[in-house]
Amino acid sequence: MVRIHDTLLGRDVELEPRVPGRVSIYVCGPTVYEVPHVGHGRTALVYDVIRRYLEWRGFAVAYVSNVTNVDDRIIARAAAEGATEQEISARYEATYWAELERLGVRRPDDVPHATEFIEPMVDLIAQLVASGHAYVIEGEGVYFAVDSYGGYGELSHRRLGDLLDSAGSRVDVDERKRSPVDFALWKAAKPGEPDWDSPWGRGRPGWHIECSAMSLELLGEGFDIHGGGDDLVFPHHENERAQAEAAGHEFARHWIHSGMVMIGGEKMSKSLGNFTTLGEAIDAHGDRAFRLAVLQVHYRSQMELGDTELRAAAEAVGRLDALVRRTVAAGIAVTGVPVADDVADRFRAAMDDDFGTPGGVGVVFDTVRRANSAIDAGDEPGAARLVATVVELAGALGLEVGAGETVAERDAEIDAMVAERDAARATKDFAAADRLRDELTARGITLEDTPRGTVWHR
């Protein structure tokens, strides 16, 4: 059984899906007004792995993640560049998905955009107005009356009184609101901004309402898991929940939140300007190093994710590929070999405990060592089994082992040089052999001499 840490309850609970065997997940995606940074990459990867693991575990997963494409910052960016909001959001959304694809993050089953769901949002707001949970301020918009919903604060573990005390201390409050903590469901149109028709005049939706409406629309009442970065717990998710439940809907059964990426001990964020773009990080260290670095830290913890961490992870990825090279060089066939059950059990135990990827990764690398030992010992069946297990379990985490060019790429010219060197070695002409190896090294080729011949990789 899979246990997950539920933010609402503040403890681990068994995942008992609404429909046995099927898990529905909604994860808050980015607002696309800038290129993604490594923090966005981590969050997307964390949920990608949760999705993959649940599937590996036998669940049918419905995975939805939205993109916010109407928002103050998009409008501001469009104005600054003399472009339309659609141009800005389309541009940065394209970058977002392109980078995630490089990371091997699978596309969600559905990617709703705020602008495509105006009608469900308006309907939801209308329900709230009709039931007295929301009110109109002329010329300003529609607001949610926080007082009217008794569960407010439960998700983020805040008392309404404390919220009222701190409201206004950091941000100006519109005194026409009934309570300083009330928030906008619908914002009245302003000149030059995108707007839509509504019973309250033209305008655009508030931020929180889009996720309430879209998650319910696509996944239905009482969907299983709602996730996102932990900076969204308050106010975003608190508000989403309040709106949906106040309107009479059964909202998410479980809430999960992932930790932030830190840089030099501070949260990485666009507003602080202390970010590395995701693309730069992948360029510098590779997609698998990025994935492994993320998996080596529990998803709920804050983590540093800079060059130091990525370099270390890249070295570790090299061990995975080296294992496959050694296996191939030793002539050990792995396809179709069943996994070692005891290892899979350890892996499952770690992962079932709130997606304990660091433990799972530990099991994988422990198995890498054992597999190498088995190869050294000439235990071919044992090695085959352990290597098959490594490939399988790493695959469950979305980590391809021995992928692509590192293993079996053919290159006639390099093969010829390697053959020439082998011939030189056979006649003990080591000067010539070393000269050839130096040439290859200069071209980024590393040679490994094995009992069954020389293999090379980049």
Add this chain to the structure above:
RNA sequence: GGUGGCGUAGCCGAGUGGCUCAGGCAAGGGUCUGCAAAACCCUCGACGUGGGUUCGAUUCCCACCGCCACCUCCA
């Protein structure tokens, strides 16, 4: 101030009331190799501080110190 969380060996980072041992990176020594590479073995070193509970605590409890996040937009 409120809420949530964290402090583990040179670094990153799991985990557990006692059992030989997370794992990754780095460092030193060794085996293998013509030399390398890769691999394996060994070594190095830990649980913020002070109390308490206990036969025994890094693990439970209390206090303290330090750090981070959220309380405004934010993955």
